[in-house]
Amino acid sequence: MKTRLTRSPRVAADFIRQGEVVAFPTETVFGLGADVFNESAIAKVFVAKGRPADNPLIAHIANVEQLKELTSNVPEVAILLIDEFFPGPLTLVLPKAMRVPRIATAGLETVGVRMPRHDLALALIREAGTPLVAPSANMSGRPSPTTWQAVAADLDGRIACILQGDQTEVGLESTVVDCTGDSPVVLRAGAITLEDLRRIAPTSRLSAVDEATPPRSPGLKHQHYAPKANVQILEDHAEVTDASESAFIGLMLPPHVDFRMTELCGSLEDYARRLFQFFRKCDAAGVETIYCEAVPKDGLGLALMDRIERAARR
Numbered sequence: 517m518k519t520r521l522t523r524s525p526r527v528a529a530d531f532i533r534q535g536e537v538v539a540f541p542t543e544t545v546f547g548l549g550a551d552v553f554n555e556s557a558i559a560k561v562f563v564a565k566g567r568p569a570d571n572p573l574i575a576h577i578a579n580v581e582q583l584k585e586l587t588s589n590v591p592e593v594a595i596l597l598i599d600e601f602f603p604g605p606l607t608l609v610l611p612k613a614m615r616v617p618r619i620a621t622a623g624l625e626t627v628g629v630r631m632p633r634h635d636l637a638l639a640l641i642r643e644a645g646t647p648l649v650a651p652s653a654n655m656s657g658r659p660s661p662t663t664w665q666a667v668a669a670d671l672d673g674r675i676a677c678i679l680q681g682d683q684t685e686v687g688l689e690s691t692v693v694d695c696t697g698d699s700p701v702v703l704r705a706g707a708i709t710l711e712d713l714r715r716i717a718p719t720s721r722l723s724a725v726d727e728a729t730p731p732r733s734p735g736l737k738h739q740h741y742a743p744k745a746n747v748q749i750l751e752d753h754a755e756v757t758d759a760s761e762s763a764f765i766g767l768m769l770p771p772h773v774d775f776r777m778t779e780l781c782g783s784l785e786d787y788a789r790r791l792f793q794f795f796r797k798c799d800a801a802g803v804e805t806i807y808c809e810a811v812p813k814d815g816l817g818l819a820l821m822d823r824i825e826r827a828a829r830r
C-alpha cells in the first residue's frame with residue numbers, strides 16, 4: 517500500500533469515509549484513526565499496529581454533541597470534567613451506547629472518549645462526519661509517535677494516509693479516567709494531573725495496582741514504550757561511570773560524564789515533550805543504555821515517571 521502524505525484534513529477525511537485508516541496529529545501524540553462505526557476499518561487499525569485485540573480504543577470527538585452517539589449515559593461528574601477539560605489531553609471512560617461496535621471497545625461495556633485540543637484533529641473529525649477511534653500511531657510496543665516522521669518510520673506502507681502536523685505539544689498520551697464508579701479513577705496518568713482533577717472532582721483517585729488488571733484497563737498489562745536500548749532510571753548522578761555507549765535525558769546533566777548523546781530539557785513539560793522522540797533517536801543510533809533522570813512523582817512528573825518506568829521494565 518502506498519501511504520499518502522497530506523496537510524489537508526479534507527483529503528485525509530476522504531480516506532476515512534472510504535473505510536481506510538489515517539494517522540493524524542493531536543496535542544498528546546499522533547493517533548491512528550478510523551470511523552468508530554465501521555468495523556472493518558477498525559480491524560485495519562489493529563492489523564496495521566499489530567495491536568492485541570483485547571486492548572480497547574479511544575473514540576475522538578470534535579464537539580460534545582457527538583457524545584450522544586457514543587455513550588448511553590454521562591454521569592454528573594463526567595459533565596463537570598468535560599466542561600473544564602475538553603478539548604484537552606483527557607479521556608473519560610463512560611458507559612457505551614449499543615451502536616458502538618464491540619471491536620472498538622475490545623468487548624467492554626464502556627467506551628473511552630476524548631476531544632483533542634488540536635485544529636487538524638478537530639477538522640479531520642468534522643470533515644469525516646463521525647467520531648474516530650484512534651490508538652497511538654506507533655507499531656505496538658514502540659514509543660508513541662510525536663512527529664509525523666515517527667509515524668512514517670513505523671507505519672509507512674501499512675496505512676492509507678498520514679495527516680502531517682508539527683511535533684506534538686504534550687508528548688505523552690492522555691490521562692485516562694474511569695467515570696463509571698462512585699468517584700473518578702485515574703487508569704493512566706497524563707498531562708491532566710490528579711491535582712487538576714481534584715479541583716473539579718475532589719474524590720478523584722489513582723487506581724490501585726490490582727484494579728488496573730482486566731477488565732478495568734486492559735491496555736496496562738501490555739508491554740509499552742520500550743526502546744531497544746536498556747533504560748536506566750537515574751536517581752543519583754554518581755551512579756553513572758562509563759557512559760561512552762550511553763545517552764542521557766533529563767533536567768540537569770551529570771557533571772564530568774561524556775555521554776554519546778544528551779538531551780537537556782528546560783522544564784518538566786519539555787522533558788515530557790521530548791522523551792519518546794529521544795528514545796527513537798537513541799534506537800536509530802544504536803545506543804546501549806539510556807539514562808533517564810528521575811523526577812518527583814507529582815503533577816506531570818507522575819505521568820513522565822510512569823512512561824519511563826514502563827520503558828525500563830522488561
Ligand code: TXA
Nearest residue numbers: 544546547572626627628651652689690732733734735
Ligand atoms: O493521547 C492519547 O490518548 C492518544 C491519542 C491518539 O489520543 N491515544 C492513545 O491510545 O494513547 P492508546 O490506544 O495507545 O491507549 C489507550 C488507553 C489504553 O491503555 C486502553 O487500555 C485505555 O486507554 N482504554 C481505552 N478504552 C478503555 C475503556 N473502555 N476502559 C478502560 N480503559 C480503556
Ligand code: MG
Nearest residue numbers: 651652660689
Ligand atoms: Mg499506545
